[in-house]
Amino acid sequence: MATSRKSLETERNLAWLVWILPALLVYLVFMAWPLLNSLRLSFYTGSGFQLDNFIGFDNYRRLFGGGEESNRFYGAFGNTFIFFAIHMLVQNSLGLAFALLLSRKDLKGRALFRTIIFIPATLAIIVTGFLWKLLLNPQWGPLNLILGQVGLGDWALPWLGEHNLALPVISLVSSWQWVGIPTMIFLAALNGISEDYFEAAQIDGATGWQVLGRIKLPLLLPIMSVVAILTFTGNFNAFDVVFAMAGPNGPPGYATDILGTYFYRTGIAGQHPVGIPDMGLGAAVSSVTFVVLLVGVLSMQYLGRDRDAEAQKKAAQK
Amino acid sequence: MSGKPFTRRSLSALPGYLLLGFWSLLVLIPLWVMVVNSFKVSLDIFRDPFGLPVTVSTAGYEALLAGGSFLTYFFNSLLITTVSIAGILVIASAAAYGLANWTSRASRYLLLVFLAGLMIPIRIASINLLGLVKDLGLMDSLWGLFPIYVAMGLPMGVFVLTEFIKAVPKEILNAARIDGAGSVKIFVQIVLPLTRPALATVAIFNLVNLWNDLWFPLIIIRSDDQRTLMLGVTRLFGQYQTDWNKVLAVLTTASIPIILLYLVLSKQFIQGLTAGAVKE
Numbered sequence: 001m002a003t004s005r006k007s008l009e010t011e012r013n014l015a016w017l018v019w020i021l022p023a024l025l026v027y028l029v030f031m032a033w034p035l036l037n038s039l040r041l042s043f044y045t046g047s048g049f050q051l052d053n054f055i056g057f058d059n060y061r062r063l064f065g066g067g068e069e070s071n072r073f074y075g076a077f078g079n080t081f082i083f084f085a086i087h088m089l090v091q092n093s094l095g096l097a098f099a100l101l102l103s104r105k106d107l108k109g110r111a112l113f114r115t116i117i118f119i120p121a122t123l124a125i126i127v128t129g130f131l132w133k134l135l136l137n138p139q140w141g142p143l144n145l146i147l148g149q150v151g152l153g154d155w156a157l158p159w160l161g162e163h164n165l166a167l168p169v170i171s172l173v174s175s176w177q178w179v180g181i182p183t184m185i186f187l188a189a190l191n192g193i194s195e196d197y198f199e200a201a202q203i204d205g206a207t208g209w210q211v212l213g214r215i216k217l218p219l220l221l222p223i224m225s226v227v228a229i230l231t232f233t234g235n236f237n238a239f240d241v242v243f244a245m246a247g248p249n250g251p252p253g254y255a256t257d258i259l260g261t262y263f264y265r266t267g268i269a270g271q272h273p274v275g276i277p278d279m280g281l282g283a284a285v286s287s288v289t290f291v292v293l294l295v296g297v298l299s300m301q302y303l304g305r306d307r308d309a310e311a312q313k314k315a316a317q318k
Numbered sequence: 319m320s321g322k323p324f325t326r327r328s329l330s331a332l333p334g335y336l337l338l339g340f341w342s343l344l345v346l347i348p349l350w351v352m353v354v355n356s357f358k359v360s361l362d363i364f365r366d367p368f369g370l371p372v373t374v375s376t377a378g379y380e381a382l383l384a385g386g387s388f389l390t391y392f393f394n395s396l397l398i399t400t401v402s403i404a405g406i407l408v409i410a411s412a413a414a415y416g417l418a419n420w421t422s423r424a425s426r427y428l429l430l431v432f433l434a435g436l437m438i439p440i441r442i443a444s445i446n447l448l449g450l451v452k453d454l455g456l457m458d459s460l461w462g463l464f465p466i467y468v469a470m471g472l473p474m475g476v477f478v479l480t481e482f483i484k485a486v487p488k489e490i491l492n493a494a495r496i497d498g499a500g501s502v503k504i505f506v507q508i509v510l511p512l513t514r515p516a517l518a519t520v521a522i523f524n525l526v527n528l529w530n531d532l533w534f535p536l537i538i539i540r541s542d543d544q545r546t547l548m549l550g551v552t553r554l555f556g557q558y559q560t561d562w563n564k565v566l567a568v569l570t571t572a573s574i575p576i577i578l579l580y581l582v583l584s585k586q587f588i589q590g591l592t593a594g595a596v597k598e
Contacts, residue, residue, distance in 0.1 A: 019416030022409040030469035034446035101334040116342045122580045124530035127573045142367040184592045237439040240532050286442045
């Protein structure tokens with residue numbers, strides 16, 4: 001009796017697997033397997049799609065071993081990091097500030113501000129990039145026009161043409177687009193904080209700044225690691241905004257070249273002007289990106305989790 | 319409204335309004351410039367890019383329509399986005415139904431496998447996906463995007479829908495089961511209708527992501543008649559670069575549908591686009 005019931009349950013369990021199967025199949029064939037196979041292909045070379053010549057770590061030597069190709073790669077890697085750091089600094093700080101403001105129930109026009117802040121996140125990156133490229137145009141662009149009219153003509157720079165300026169400017173445009181995401185995540189977390197904390201603080205006579213520093217920010221720490229992870233994966237994977245505002249070659253002089261554009265040139269479209277892609281090398285670039293993402297995400301998750309667990313342990317001990 | 323936090327009185331609101339007001343202008347002025355100048359003649363754009371048009375000109379839009387390609391791009395994007403979203407919703411909701419009901423350890427591991435896809439961007443697999451699309455004979459075809467887009471939407475779809483279906487009260491399902499309803503009937507007649515808000519979240523998330531995607535069309539599609547809207551926009555931008563009212567007409571037409579939809583459904587949009595993060 002007992003065994004037959006058990007076998008009946010197993011049967012029903014396997015029936016559930018049938019519901020999952022189509023999704024699992026698509027996921028494995030078009031996501032998991034291509035990802036793992038890309039790792040494998042990074043050890044091969046060949047022409048076009050025919051990657052049949054095993055060469056060990058040669059592709060990685062080309063990336064890390066010095067020389068012109070390797071300098072490009074290191075440059076793109078460094079630029080990607082700067083791109084990410086500017087998002088962390090500008091986009092996420094602004095997002096936090098906006099969320100703190102929007103969580104104040106006495107603020108008039110909250111819904112309107114929230115709607116406006118989030119609009120750019122619904123635009124295509126390519127549209128944002130092209131639009132800002134026009135706005136920043138050194139000759140005809142409205143920005144330099146305003147600067148000239150208010151007597152700041154000296155500040156009217158070729159925003160995307162200067163070596164030290166182009167990457168930060170593109171990063172700021174991208175932050176402009178995505179600031180709504182951390183804003184909404186922080187806002188949801190702030191709205192989730194129990195009123196009890198604020199009432200207790202009120203009884204203790206805490207000032208607004210004390211409430212911010214001792215209650216709100218500490219309680220937001222776990223969600224900050226979530227935002228950091230999202231920013232990290234989003235930006236180490238970026239491509240469109242540089243492609244739109246600067247082009248696939250990362251001008252001027254590779255100052256805006258990031259991993260996405262480097263990968264596109266080496267693995268997909270080929271180096272200009274020759275135009276023959278090296279898919280093995282491309283696979284190596286994406287494998288490095290994969291490892292960086294994996295290590296970064298896991299360590300940020302670990303840092304975020306650790307604090308949570310510690311706090312819970314402490315609370316349990318008390 | 320009792321028990322308000324006192325912070326509102328102790329921190330002055332003025333700097334906050336200034337910051338939010340400044341940022342709102344920084345968002346709205348570029349969009350205003352984009353839309354208003356698409357209706358001007360070039361000379362007026364350079365003379366005064368911020369004001370209303372002196373003479374309203376629809377030349378930019380007429381050029382777009384006359385070219386013919388733009389409508390093709392627009393229709394292609396509409397088609398591939400709709401079909402992909404339908405595919406995602408069907409197989410992700412089925413999988414979520416299975417994962418929510420299957421009470422074995424394997425089911426939990428499978429959910430984790432899907433979740434891993436939220437962290438790893440599928441673009442990294444591009445080299446191999448290209449080979450796969452080629453083997454399927456879908457290189458340079460709009461339909462080459464379909465399996466990739468479905469795979470792209472699955473992790474978030476499975477995650478959101480599984481959480482949602484798990485929250486459906488067991489009593490409702492048990493009552494239906496006692497009435498003799500099979501799992502297919504329960505899924506179609508009870509679970510799916512109850513899951514509508516989550517289905518909307520998943521649909522909107524993918525609508526924005528797929529409509530706005532440039533990367534996969536860029537690496538898969540070459541022929542003009544297969545291009546998606548965003549790939550077409552890159553072509554037209556290069557072609558019209560010095561013709562600002564045409565360029566701005568392109569950018570406006572490409573972005574206004576989604577912006578309008580967002581203004582109508584802003585709550586669902588914000589929910590959809592931040593849903594991937596809420597799982598922690």
